[in-house]
Each structure stands twice: as structure tokens, then as C-alpha cells.
């Protein structure tokens with residue numbers, strides 16, 4: 001057999017042109033690949049090429065910051081667009097290149113990154129790599145052949161699953177579906193394996209390896225079944241389905257020649273790029289980055305921010321619903337966690353929850369046995385605050401009672417080291433009043449850390465700054481919140497902070513709809529579900545527990561308590577919400593009855609069933625002059641004051657910027673992502689002029705209801721004819737108030 005001496009292999013290393021470890025496919029990276037290919041074409045000594053993104057990522061996709069300039073070119077969709085070295089042309093150049101190209105993938109190959117890999121002739125990867133087309137999450141669809149090449153490689157059904165859910169697959173799955181030719185073994189080097197492939201490929205025919213020139217495997221009949229099935233599962237276009245429906249249309253074109261299919265894909269890409277839902281989704285994506293932007297640099301080598309925190313002690317006081325969830329999060333982040341509860345039964349319940357949750361991670365393959373044991377070893381249950389003497393951080397999560405909380409902080413002030421950060425998970429109570437229970441020198445280390453239920457699942461955390469909270473503590477908490485995998489939004493101190501403060505009119509008005517309108521509980525929920533809110537307001541209240549809101553109203557002095565009159569009760573007030581708790585003991589799903597009935601035999605006791613008793617109560621407490629409300633009126637009466645309260649939070653410096661409020665509602669309250677958050681919705685769907693007019697109408701109708709009085713900021717935006725987002729972006733907001741004066 002004649003011996004073969006391979007020509008040299010050119011390695012194109014993405015990390016040479018980008019400092020971003022995600023290797024976004026911005027201009028510099030596209031140019032690098034493009035020009036490397038041009039040079040390799042000319043150089044006869046080069047026989048094949050490896051595209052390599054470094055050890056951390058191949059490429060996590062397009063550079064989203066370029067999208068706004070792409071939007072301007074949406075009209076050129078049919079002819080391509082004016083972008084330098086456009087990705088769609090780059091992938092064609094790679095696929096049709098005269099010499100073999102191997103993608104050497106370590107880490108993420110997502111979006112445009114996977115589209116580049118799919119156009120290569122061979123793909124090898126490490127075991128820890130992820131492959132996906134997550135574009136629907138940022139309001140677009142793949143636009144560089146992903147919807148055409150992926151079905152040809154993994155089959156149409158699998159490709160649809162990946163494209164419509166946007167969920168990536170791991171290397172094992174990718175190998176199983178032939179997306180990857182080879183997964184390197186633990187003792188192999190990715191680049192050495194890629195080198196062998198690249199040399200061997202010099203001998204092999206290239207035509208067979210050009211994915212775009214291959215046929216899809218499914219018959220016409222099979223395709224029809226797959227597409228019909230997929231279409232049935234998608235949400236309607238009006239309920240957030242625009243992006244996935246466009247993606248489906250693009251995939252449907254995959255049985256056509258690649259150039260035709262890619263044209264359909266590009267048209268659908270631009271449709272989603274310029275569509276309202278796509279813009280709202282991208283706003284939500286960038287809003288998280290804006291919210292998480294560090295307000296400064298945390299001190300170097302702070303124990304909480306060390307790489308290895310396995311020796312760092314932290315604590316949670318209160319092992320109830322929230323405390324045990326927060327404990328889970330801190331254990332997963334690698335800390336040693338003391339879990340303290342005054343009552344043995346509550347402590348045992350919290351520990352049982354942690355055991356059960358950790359075991360379920362193991363059973364679902366999300367955690368190894370060894371890791372699970374490490375977590376359990378790091379858990380220190382206790383009934384004594386004295387055990388917290390060497391903690392770097394303590395989160396208080398006991399019942400919502402100021403007196404009890406203050407008492408705990410008085411003790412913690414004495415027990416914990418002077419550098420220990422003290423936090424409260426209170427939902428509504430005054431952080432400054434709580435901070436007043438610790439010595440002056442400790443107050444800069446005091447803040448709120450408001451998780452959402454269930455704390456180990458929900459992504460959002462409000463970082464609540466008191467008057468004395470220092471910038472250093474804020475920086476530490478921002479970084480720590482990110483490290484534990486949560487989205488931290490810095491907010492100011494007031495009743496309910498941002499999230500629960502905006503919920504005050506929401507809770508009151510939904511119940512008042514029952515008393516003032518001819519509406520049933522399911523009818524009100526239906527209006528909000530149609531709007532796109534994840535759970536109807538009454539379903540959500542039942543899930544959280546009606547006693548929680550009731551106790552908060554008691555703390556506010558809205559409900560008479562222990563014989564004391566309800567001194568602060570607003571004159572227009574939904575009594576029914578208190579009555580069903582105090583008189584009818586309907587506490588929500590946990591007691592089998594709340595605004596709905598629940599029956600163990602139906603949906604494991606979680607399915608809301610219309611309640612005759614509640615229907616009768618609604619009739620009994622109906623106010624005079626009841627009338628029918630349209631669904632639109634329901635939405636306006638409830639959500640317009642919620643947005644108005646958002647404006648007031650901005651005005652008072654409780655929220656730093658409008659997009660922070662959107663992040664809070666998107667990730668803490670089930671606001672529909674395709675409506676971008678309440679402030680985005682007001683700016684872009686409702687229109688501020690209409691919002692102002694309707695608030696004025698409601699305010700005239702209900703002069704005793706302060707949350708309908710339009711905020712000054714809203715008035716200013718309408719007078720200037722700008723959105724509230726622009727008002728802040730243009731620097732028109734000058735008030736150095738609240739947290740804005742500190743950050």
C-alpha cells in the first residue's frame with residue numbers, strides 16, 4: 001500500500017481574536033474564519049483545517065449586540081443583508097470549501113456556533129460539550145442554516161425538538177444522533193484527535209460530508225405527521241408562539257434544496273427579528289445583564305467569593321419553606337451551611353426536605369452520589385444561634401414578624417464575627433428597622449436578600465439595600481447571588497420592595513373585581529391566563545397560601561388583630577380576601593380549599609376546582625352597582641395600577657431602572673416573556689398616553705384609591721413624548737434619590 005504523507009493542518013483558534021470566553025460570532029471572529037479560509041485556499045501546503053474555540057467554548061452563538069443593526073436591514077431579507085462576512089455566507093463557504101474542515105468542540109456549540117459546526121465536514125468534541133439552537137429564547141430563529149442542516153443530520157423530529165424548545169443536548173446525546181462523529185475519551189486530547197481526523201480526511205471524498213447537499217431521511221408522509229404533531233403542541237401566535245411558529249415554517253422547508261430552504265429560513269428569521277414578541281424577548285434577555293451589572297468591585301479574596309468555599313461557613317435561621325430552600329441553594333454552591341430553627345419539629349422537617357431534594361437530584365441523574373454525600377456532610381442542623389459564631393453570612397428566614405426578627409438580629413449581632421454579613425429574607429418588612437437592632441458598625445453589612453418560593457427553583461432574588469448598606473456589601477451580594485445561579489436585582493427598601501409592592505394593587509383589584517363586577521374566580525383567572533400570566537391571580541394566591549397575604553395585611557394594620565382595630569385599612573378594600581381566611585379557614589391548596597377547592601383524587605390535589613362555597617361568598621359580599629367587566633377592563637383595572645406603582649418605584653429610587661422591574665416580574669411573578677415585563681409592556685404595547693388617560697379615569701372613579709393616581713414620572717414621559725425606557729436611557733431622570741443616590 002502506498003504510504004501517505006498528509007499535508008499540514010491549519011488550526012484556526014477563535015480565542016486569538018476574542019477575549020470573550022463565549023466566542024460570540026461577531027465581526028472579528030467571522031473575519032478570522034473567512035480570511036483563514038481564503039489563505040488556506042491559496043496555500044498548497046495546507047491540506048485541511050481545524051476550527052477550534054479553545055477549552056471553554058466552541059462558540060455560544062451570534063453577537064446579539066449586532067441584532068439592532070440587523071433589524072434595520074430586515075427589508076433586505078430576500079436578497080441577504082448588508083453585514084460584513086455574514087454568517088449565512090460564512091457557513092456556505094465552510095461547507096463548500098475545497099479542503100476538509102474539522103470542528104473541534106469543547107464546551108458550548110450553541111446557535112451560530114452550532115451552525116458553523118454543522119457546516120464543517122467533521123465534528124469531534126469533548127464529553128462536557130453542549131449542542132443547541134436556543135435562538136427562540138432571544139426572540140429569533142436560527143438564521144444561518146441551522147433549521148436546514150440540523151434536520152439532515154439528526155432527523156427532523158429531533159431537530160424540531162431542539163429548535164422549538166431551544167434546550168441543548170449533551171455530547172452523549174449528540175453522538176447518539178450522529179451530530180458528533182467522535183467524543184474524545186478522558187485520556188485523549190481534543191486537538192490531537194481533531195488533527196488525526198483532519199489528516200485522514202485529506203484522503204476521503206468531501207462531497208459525502210457536505211450536510212447541505214444531503215437529503216433528509218424522512219418520507220413525505222412521515223414529514224407531514226411530524227409537522228402536524230409539532231404544530232398542535234405550539235402556543236398560538238398571539239400567546240408567545242410567533243417565534244416557534246416561524247421556526248416550524250423554516251424547518252418545513254428542509255426537504256427543499258439547501259439554498260431554497262435557507263431563503264425561507266432567512267425570511268422567517270427577519271420576521272421574528274422585527275416582530276414585537278422577538279423584541280420583547282430580547283429586551284428581557286438584555287435586561288438581566290443590565291440588572292446584574294456590578295455596581296463596583298467587591299473586595300479581593302472575600303471569603304464568600306473564594307473559588308473554593310467548602311471551608312466557608314454560612315447559616316440560614318428558620319428551616320421553614322423559604323429557609324430550607326435557601327439552605328439547598330447555599331449547599332449546592334459549596335458552602336458549609338448551618339440550618340437553625342427554634343423548634344425541633346420544624347428543623348427535622350427542613351432537614352427531611354433537604355434529604356429528599358438531594359436524593360431526587362441523584363435519582364434524576366442531576367447529581368452524583370458522591371456530590372450528594374458532600375452536600376449532606378456540609379449541612380449542620382442546629383437549634384442554637386450560638387453555633388453561628390464563625391459564619392461569614394447569616395440569612396434570617398423566620399416567620400414574618402418584626403419583633404421576632406429583631407430579637408434574632410440582636411443575638412446574631414453578639415454571636416457572629418464583626419465581618420459577618422447579616423441578611424433578611426423578609427417579603428415586606430422594613431430593612432432599616434431590622435438593621436436598627438444591630439450595632440452601628442454592623443449596619444453597613446446588613447441587607448435584605450429576598451428569594452422567591454420555591455427558593456431552590458425560582459431564579460429571582462431582590463437584593464434590598466437599607467439606608468446603611470454599604471456599596472461593598474452590595475457588590476459582594478451581587479456577585480454571590482450570581483454565583484449561586486440566581487438573578488439578583490438591587491432594589492430599595494419600602495413596603496414590599498419592588499415585586500411585592502407592585503402586587504398590592506394586583507391583589508386588591510383582582511378581589512375587588514369579584515365584589516364590584518359580575519365575575520367568578522375562574523373568569524378572572526381566565527382573563528389573566530389569556531393575557532399570558534403563568535398562573536391566574538387566584539391560582540397563584542392559593543399556591544402561595546392565603547394566610548401569607550392575610551398576615552401581611554395584618555402587619556400593615558389593614559385587618560383587626562387581637563382585638564386591635566384595623567387602623568390603616570384603605571377605604572376601598574377587598575374584605576372578601578380576609579373573610580375567606582378568618583371565617584372560612586380557606587388557606588389555599590395546602591388546606592384543600594382556598595379560592596378554589598382541591599381534591600386529592602383530582603390531579604393529586606393540585607388541580608383548582610370551582611368552589612360552590614366561594615361562589616356563594618362572592619354573591620354574598622357583592623357590592624352595590626355590580627356590573628359586567630370585559631376582559632380588557634379587568635386587565636386594565638388590575639395591571640395599570642401595577643405599572644403605575646412601577647413608575648412610582650422609579651421616581652422614589654426604589655428601582656434603579658425600568659428594565660429591573662421587568663426582570664423582577666419576568667422571573668419572580670410569571671409575567672409572559674413575550675410581553676417583555678410590565679414597563680416594556682406599558683412602553684411598547686399599551687402606550688404611555690393611553691395608560692395615563694385610563695389611570696386618570698380610574699382615579700376619578702375611585703378617588704380614595706391612591707394607586708390609581710398617576711405618577712409624576714408618567715406625566716413627564718407623556719409630556720415629553722418618550723418611553724420610560726428612553727427617559728432613563730437618555731439620562732433625563734435626574735433625581736438622585738433612593739438607591740440611585742448610592743449606586
Ligand SMILES: NC(=O)c1ccc[n+]([C@@H]2O[C@H](COP(=O)([O-])OP(=O)(O)OC[C@H]3O[C@@H](n4cnc5c(N)ncnc54)[C@H](O)[C@@H]3O)[C@@H](O)[C@H]2O)c1
Pocket residue numbers: 317318319320321322323340341342343346347397398399400401404408425426427428450451452453544548
Ligand atoms: N412563603 C413565601 O412564599 C415567601 C417568599 C419570600 C419570602 N418569604 C419570607 O420568608 C420568611 C419565612 O417564610 P416561610 O414561608 O418560610 O415561613 P415558614 O412558616 O414556613 O417558616 C418559618 C420558620 O421559622 C421558624 N421560626 C419561628 N421562630 C423562630 C425563631 N425565633 N428562631 C428560629 N426559627 C424560628 C419556624 O419554626 C419555621 O420553621 C418570612 O419572612 C416570609 O415573609 C416568604
